Amino acid sequence: MNCSNADRKLEHIEISLKEDVEGPLTTWLECVHLIHNAVPELNISEVDTSVTFLGKKLSAPLIISGMTGGAPSTEKINAELAKVVEALGLGLGVGSQRSAIECEHLKHTFNVVRSYAPKSLVIANIGIYEFIKYDLGMIEKVVNMVEADALAVHLNVVQELTQPEGSHDFRGFLNKLKEVSRVLPVPIIIKEVGFGLSKDVASVIGGAGVNYFDVAGAGGTNWAKIELLRARRKGDRIKEYMALELLRWGIPTAASIVEVRTALPSAGIIASGGIRGALDVVKSIRLGADVAGMALPILKAYYRGELMEYLRGLINSIKAILLLTGSRNVNELKTKPVVIYDPLRTWIIQRNLKVIM
Numbered sequence: 001m002n003c004s005n006a007d008r009k010l011e012h013i014e015i016s017l018k019e020d021v022e023g024p025l026t027t028w029l030e031c032v033h034l035i036h037n038a039v040p041e042l043n044i045s046e047v048d049t050s051v052t053f054l055g056k057k058l059s060a061p062l063i064i065s066g067m068t069g070g071a072p073s074t075e076k077i078n079a080e081l082a083k084v085v086e087a088l089g090l091g092l093g094v095g096s097q098r099s100a101i102e103c104e105h106l107k108h109t110f111n112v113v114r115s116y117a118p119k120s121l122v123i124a125n126i127g128i129y130e131f132i133k134y135d136l137g138m139i140e141k142v143v144n145m146v147e148a149d150a151l152a153v154h155l156n157v158v159q160e161l162t163q164p165e166g167s168h169d170f171r172g173f174l175n176k177l178k179e180v181s182r183v184l185p186v187p188i189i190i191k192e193v194g195f196g197l198s199k200d201v202a203s204v205i206g207g208a209g210v211n212y213f214d215v216a217g218a219g220g221t222n223w224a225k226i227e228l229l230r231a232r233r234k235g236d237r238i239k240e241y242m243a244l245e246l247l248r249w250g251i252p253t254a255a256s257i258v259e260v261r262t263a264l265p266s267a268g269i270i271a272s273g274g275i276r277g278a279l280d281v282v283k284s285i286r287l288g289a290d291v292a293g294m295a296l297p298i299l300k301a302y303y304r305g306e307l308m309e310y311l312r313g314l315i316n317s318i319k320a321i322l323l324l325t326g327s328r329n330v331n332e333l334k335t336k337p338v339v340i341y342d343p344l345r346t347w348i349i350q351r352n353l354k355v356i357m
């Protein structure tokens with residue numbers, strides 16, 4: 001049994017907290033401008049930020065993206081994240097559950113989430129490589145471990161290629177996806193981890209029977225950077241150079257949202273990758289996402305000891321920005337004017353994409 005994944009998880013957390021692991025690409029959400037409405041004719045108390053996603057009502061369109069679990073000390077983090085999402089009515093993804101499938105004694109670091117968030121939207125998580133390798137019974141075990149409402153399968157191809165111990169064979173994924181999506185009792189979400197999803201990928205995945213996507217585009221946490229730093233620590237110069245070459249790879253989050261929305265008008269879309277505040281959340285939804293996901297800022301707020309305050313501030317600000325666009329709720333926001341400038345504008349034109357205007 002290989003339990004070394006636990007050490008890797010801790011290293012990822014430590015590097016993400018101590019080093020600069022974001023950029024150099026940006027999300028291109030800075031190319032999106034919402035129009036200020038100086039006479040909104042609304043009372044803030046009538047602005048409703050709630051949405052329904054994956055069958056659960058969320059008080060705001062916000063999900064904590066999958067990060068932790070799988071190392072003994074992460075039980076505490078997952079318990080705290082679960083308490084906070086349950087109190088605030090948000091959604092929560094757990095980190096990759098591979099370690100707990102391979103090392104039973106780590107299961108509690110994940111299933112602690114359901115004890116503290118019995119009613120919330122909870123999303124299970126495994127990587128593309130395990131998804132291909134595991135049989136249906138093991139995949140169901142991943143879902144049942146957290147009594148999940150959905151299973152996120154993360155596509156971390158760049159990370160696998162650049163990490164010293166990474167996997168290199170990604171064949172067989174689409175067939176497996178077709179097979180599993182037909183019988184798994186919960187929906188599958190196809191999730192990137194910071195390099196984005198294109199309309200072409202979304203179409204192929206839609207054809208395999210999956211209708212939920214977490215774009216996790218470029219502009220936020222950059223796994224090529226994290227693996228570069230790990231390779232440097234390990235003295236693996238070749239992987240370090242490889243990771244360096246891929247630092248600027250990926251589809252910026254704003255472009256990825258429009259890509260997936262154009263390909264699949266009725267898909268459920270999570271906007272993530274570099275979402276760094278309420279304005280990013282609202283802009284993402286205006287571009288076509290249903291909810292937004294955040295990872296690194298949540299981890300940092302947890303370690304600062306002010307996760308609750310940070311999230312309350314964020315939710316209140318989403319509400320304020322809805323009011324400032326003259327929107328009573330998230331659906332009204334989708335009809336409000338927006339200006340899009342370059343490079344996102346050119347990307348939309350050249351890729352033949354659509355944003356509802």
Ligand SMILES: Cc1cc2nc3c(=O)[nH]c(=O)nc-3n(C[C@H](O)[C@H](O)[C@H](O)COP(=O)(O)O)c2cc1C
Nearest residue numbers: 065066067095096154193216220221273274295296
């Ligand atoms: C410390 C850390 C651990 C992560 N672990 C996972 C994981 O196990 N599974 C996964 O799908 N994504 C994982 N991610 C990726 C995030 O879910 C997210 O897609 C990515 O960090 C981009 O969001 P951000 O820019 O808000 O951080 C992790 C991110 C961080 C920072």
